[in-house]
Amino acid sequence: PYDAVADLVQCHLCGRWYRALGPQLRRHGWTADEYPLAVGLSPRRALATPSVTERHAAIARTLLDRDPRVRAGLEMIA
Numbered sequence: 001p002y003d004a005v006a007d008l009v010q011c012h013l014c015g016r017w018y019r020a021l022g023p024q025l026r027r028h029g030w031t032a033d034e035y036p037l038a039v040g041l042s043p044r045r046a047l048a049t050p051s052v053t054e055r056h057a058a059i060a061r062t063l064l065d066r067d068p069r070v071r072a073g074l075e076m077i078a
Contacts, residue, residue: 007049012039021049 003009008017015026025035025047036043046053063070070071 002049007048007051009047022047068076 002008003010003017006017008019009021010017011021013029013030014024016024018024021035022032027033030038032047034038035041035042035047035072048056064074
């Protein structure tokens with residue numbers, strides 16, 4: 001579940017609320033690949049709030065614009 005007012009996502013394993021579940025899942029001994037399948041979520045669903053996801057996307061866009069090594073790395077995998 002996502003609480004839009006508090007901008008938090010809930011861990012299905014312990015019920016606590018976080019901005020991103022990655023660190024919490026590691027504390028539970030789970031991976032981000034195992035968790036969605038175990039709790040019935042789509043594997044493509046973000047495990048972070050929209051604000052965290054957007055912040056990470058903004059950082060990635062900045063790196064892509066400013067660092068030629070990042071662009072070169074992406075060209076290698078395309």
